[in-house]
Amino acid sequence: MPRSQIVIYCLVALISLAGLADATYLTAQTFSGETMVCGGSPDCFKVLGSQYSHIGRVPLALFGAIAYFSIFSFATLAAFGYAKLRRFVLIAVWSMFAVTLWLLYTQAFILHAFCRYCLFSAAMVFLLAGLIVASRSP
Amino acid sequence: MKRYLPFVIIALVGLAALGGGVMLYRAKRPETAVTPKGAVAPTDHPEDLHVRGAANAPVTLEEYGDFQCPPCGRLAEPLQQIEKDYGSHLRVIFRNFPFTIHEHAHEAAYAAEAAGLQGRFWEMHDLLYREQAIWANSKEVQTLFEAYAGMIQLDVARFKKDMASERVREKVESDRKRGEALGVKNTPTIFINNESVPATSLNETALRAAIDAAVQEKKSS
Numbered sequence: 001m002p003r004s005q006i007v008i009y010c011l012v013a014l015i016s017l018a019g020l021a022d023a024t025y026l027t028a029q030t031f032s033g034e035t036m037v038c039g040g041s042p043d044c045f046k047v048l049g050s051q052y053s054h055i056g057r058v059p060l061a062l063f064g065a066i067a068y069f070s071i072f073s074f075a076t077l078a079a080f081g082y083a084k085l086r087r088f089v090l091i092a093v094w095s096m097f098a099v100t101l102w103l104l105y106t107q108a109f110i111l112h113a114f115c116r117y118c119l120f121s122a123a124m125v126f127l128l129a130g131l132i133v134a135s136r137s138p
Numbered sequence: 139m140k141r142y143l144p145f146v147i148i149a150l151v152g153l154a155a156l157g158g159g160v161m162l163y164r165a166k167r168p169e170t171a172v173t174p175k176g177a178v179a180p181t182d183h184p185e186d187l188h189v190r191g192a193a194n195a196p197v198t199l200e201e202y203g204d205f206q207c208p209p210c211g212r213l214a215e216p217l218q219q220i221e222k223d224y225g226s227h228l229r230v231i232f233r234n235f236p237f238t239i240h241e242h243a244h245e246a247a248y249a250a251e252a253a254g255l256q257g258r259f260w261e262m263h264d265l266l267y268r269e270q271a272i273w274a275n276s277k278e279v280q281t282l283f284e285a286y287a288g289m290i291q292l293d294v295a296r297f298k299k300d301m302a303s304e305r306v307r308e309k310v311e312s313d314r315k316r317g318e319a320l321g322v323k324n325t326p327t328i329f330i331n332n333e334s335v336p337a338t339s340l341n342e343t344a345l346r347a348a349i350d351a352a353v354q355e356k357k358s359s
Contacts, residue, residue: 020155028159032166035265035289040272042282049288057291069155073148080144 001081008135009079012089012128013072019124020068026061026117037117047115052106060103064121067096071128093128100125186309188259191221191229196356197331197349200231202317204325205247205266206240206274209340213326214267216342220349227353232263233313235325242279245301247310249283252300253292261290331355 029037030048038044047053053060074088100122107114201217203210221230234251236243246266253262265286266273273282287297300306317327321334328335328345331352339348 017151020151021158024155024159025162028162029166030291032163033261033290034166035261035268035286038289040269042272042276042278042285045269045282045285045289049285051288051294053288054291065155065159069152072151076144076147080140082144 001083005135006079008131009075009086009089012075012093012131013079015124015127015131016068016072016075019121019128020065020072022117022120022124023061023064023068027059027065030059030061038115041116043113044115044117046111046113047107047118050111052103052111061117067092068124071096090132093125093132096125097129186312188232188254188263189229190232190260192226193229195227195229197224197228197352198231198329199228199345199349200233200329200332202233202235202313202322202325202327204234204236204240204243205250205263206243206270207237207325208270210326211267211270213340214264216345218264220342220345224349228349232259233317234310235314235317235322235327236310237325240274242274242276244310245279245283246273248301248306249286249297251306251309252297252303253287253290255300255306256292256296258290258292262286265290 026037026048030053035045038048055063071089071092074085074092077085078089103118104122107118199217199220201210205211217230221228234247236247238244250259250262250266253259269282269286273279276282283301284294284298287294320329324337326340328340330345330348333352335345335348339345
């Protein structure tokens with residue numbers, strides 16, 4: 001695998017770690033019932049307290065944490081030469097990209113409020129998507 | 139070795155995420171236990187009373203509060219600290235005493251009572267006081283209360299219905315009437331073992347001294 005590709009997959013792994021930290025933090029806060037997470041931001045409460053922040057009793061952040069961890073794992077293995085796993089990185093990142101677009105739409109047009117943790121996660125996903133595009137360019 | 143390295147890295151990151159999440163969860167989980175509903179003063183209807191702390195505690199602190207009153211908001215955090223520090227020696231009762239001069243005080247009391255109907259009165263109580271400065275000045279107070287309900291994982295549809303229900307309004311009104319009968323005129327008004335605490339003593343230091351005195355009195359009697 002070319003060195004540039006290895007660097008890109010290492011960057012993908014590092015960025016997914018940042019997303020994993022964000023999602024793990026939100027998941028733990030949600031399960032603990034702690035509400036300080038919003039630090040007095042009404043918009044944050046509107047988003048994290050909305051029906052869109054959970055699927056049943058499970059916080060969406062938990063799915064995010066699992067997705068970021070999957071991307072981290074696939075990207076790490078891809079960087080170490082497991083070429084077949086690159087396809088899984090692609091699938092995972094573009095799936096997250098689609099979900100992120102939906103969540104941004106929900107925040108902007110349904111809830112009319114943005115949550116900083118969600119925006120941070122969206123930024124990470126956009127970065128990941130950018131890197132994936134870069135890895136595919138000749 | 140290189141063959142196993144990525145798996146080792148993945149396993150370490152997985153463990154770190156899981157461990158970090160569990161540690162954060164344990165650190166943030168509320169420490170104060172809500173007293174079982176059956177263990178309350180016989181003069182009260184258990185389902186209507188909001189009690190936190192040990193049922194057999196020697197000291198009972200009863201607060202008449204208005205969620206929008208700034209002094210109540212300022213006292214909320216010291217009171218929570220006192221509750222933690224005194225542990226099994228103290229139980230706390232909260233009763234609503236909303237004033238009409240506070241634009242959203244009644245709605246806040248209804249929100250707390252509606253949360254109480256789903257067993258989360260104290261979570262909403264703490265949240266309303268903590269976020270007082272935000273919702274008190276908000277034009278979308280109902281939206282915020284519903285968001286708070288979502289944050290503490292209530293059934294929001296039921297919460298909205300309960301907030302508008304007669305049951306909740308009657309509960310707030312009955313608290314208020316009880317307070318008026320006891321001579322409550324301002325908030326916060328605090329009783330320690332049924333003795334009214336002077337307004338000048340409504341600070342953490344004086345409250346601790348009053349609780350200490352009440353504990354000593356119980357021990358000596």
